[in-house]
Amino acid sequence: MTRSLTILGATGSIGRSTADVVLAHRDEFRVEAVVGGRDAEALAKVARKLGARFAALADEKAGSDLKGALSGTGIAGGAGSSAVIEAAERDAELVLAAISGTAGLRPTHAALKPGRRLALANKESLVCAGAAFMADANRLGVTIMPVDSEHNALDQALAAGRNGDVEKAVITASGGPFRTWTRERIAQASPAEASAHPVWSMGNKINIDSATLMNKGLELIEAHHLFGLEPDRLDVLVHPESIVHGLVQWSDGAVTAGLALPDMKVPIANALRHHERLPMDLPRLDLAAIGRLTFEQPDETRFPCLALARAALRAGGAMPVVLNAANEIAVEAFMTGRIGFYGISECVETVCSTFLKRNNMTVPATVLDALAIDEEARDMARQVLSGPAEAKPLLGAGKRR
Known part of the structure; x- marks a missing residue:
């Protein structure tokens, strides 16, 4: 049909x-x-x-x-x-x-x-x-x-049981270009280095979100709404091979995982047919040839944006809107060389904490409400990043938290 x-x-x-x-x-x-x-x-x-x-x-x-x-x-x-x-x-x-x-x-x-x-x-x-x-x-x-490959994998894995039996739903991250870098080296990273994703071909904004791990934090918020899972039943694992995209730990100890080669045509085909398989002439996953799949916990000291996103998810209300808006402004500032890499997380943290003190943080009732909060948070982020031009590049350029 x-x-x-x-x-x-x-x-x-x-x-x-x-x-x-x-x-x-x-x-x-x-x-x-x-x-x-x-x-x-x-x-x-x-x-x-x-x-x-x-x-x-x-x-x-x-x-x-x-x-x-x-x-x-x-x-x-x-x-x-x-x-x-x-x-x-x-x-x-x-x-x-x-x-x-x-x-x-x-x-x-x-x-x-x-x-x-x-x-x-x-x-x-x-x-x-x-x-x-x-x-x-x-x-x-x-x-x-x-x-998204992660949510598409979870969507398929969750079909294996009931939401009430989910102990933990986990999305994976490649770790981005700075997975093995020290905090000191990351602080000196250029926009070009942050944009060089090791696995996926995406736009510069998403690549930089991957480098900060903000992308994974935003995906946790998405998963909360898509699947109706509470924040404490959602998690992130770093998986450099990007073969396992999402997995579900069940209450009986079993795990259901979604595996595929990192090609967006796979989840797109699945989404277009909604669980009906659409045959695709793509390379097949050969686990024997890959040989090893590795996993590690994300380091929220080197990648504080993930911790900020988790906090926004737990806080709920308007906080995820504020987080996203501040991040977009901060990433733009980093891409244009106005702040250092850790200036992104510093700006986002400042805006979120300031907004929390000044504003009613109820859940946006409509899309228009969300857009109004988004614009207010963007203005606040621009104010945080404003000031003497000679001071701006120092924000996030090696400062320890």
Whole structure:
């Protein structure tokens, strides 16, 4: 049976891998709409390749470029936030939501329509507005299918038993580029070094989140909302080989784990079919050839962002929104050379503690509430990072906690 599909974030790494899956199974999917950010030519190319009916670009200024790139194709197009929302709301049975950052929150929420399936790769929908987002999804009868390899592995592993019998659900981390580095060496790391992920090919922001282990902390918050598991039943293990993506420890001592080679097309294919296997012509996992799988506890002294994310998850309320917003501003500052590597965690910690003292930390009731808190926390992070230009590079450049 052919399913209609919309891809939000079609020009990013997840979107490109999704296109590969769709092209390998043209009889399975009909592409209704594709959404991109600023690159009109890249979006038009993927729209033509997939035979999409509609293409939307987030950058309104690039609308004329998109119109020109789509000329003669018969594909309708639009640009700006209203066009992106239109794409999300168009008639499709399945939406893959892979717009990164808080920019993806509104269109991902707009994609929640009665009876629809949502393949979710936008972290911020759950980190910033998890309770409201999941409540709306449940009210509308939307099936959420996690795309991240870790959550997809947990989704499959949890099918082996009841949530009440889960002792611990564990997501894994490669450890990032600094897994074996000393704290002193990490403090001197450049943005280029932090962006060099040892396993996955992702954007610079996500690569740096992996280097700080903030990415794993955000994934714990996601898992809490996706699977309804309390913070003390969620954990992280460092696993450099990135073969085991998630595992579940059951109350009887048994463990169910999800293993696969590190290729995003595997969880994408699973999410698109929702537990129905979609045959993929990919290399097979050969455990004998790999020979050894290693695991270690994450070091929260060298990687304090993970501890901050755990604390935000335990605190609940608006704290995960604040954590995410401050992190995005701090990572941007690090990428532009304004602060050192540990300036990221220092900024996030300062904003979270300041926000906690000054503000009502109740759970955001709606996505709009979450976005308002997000903007306030971003402003606070910018204030933390402001000051004399000569002082900024010192933040996080080797200071011991």
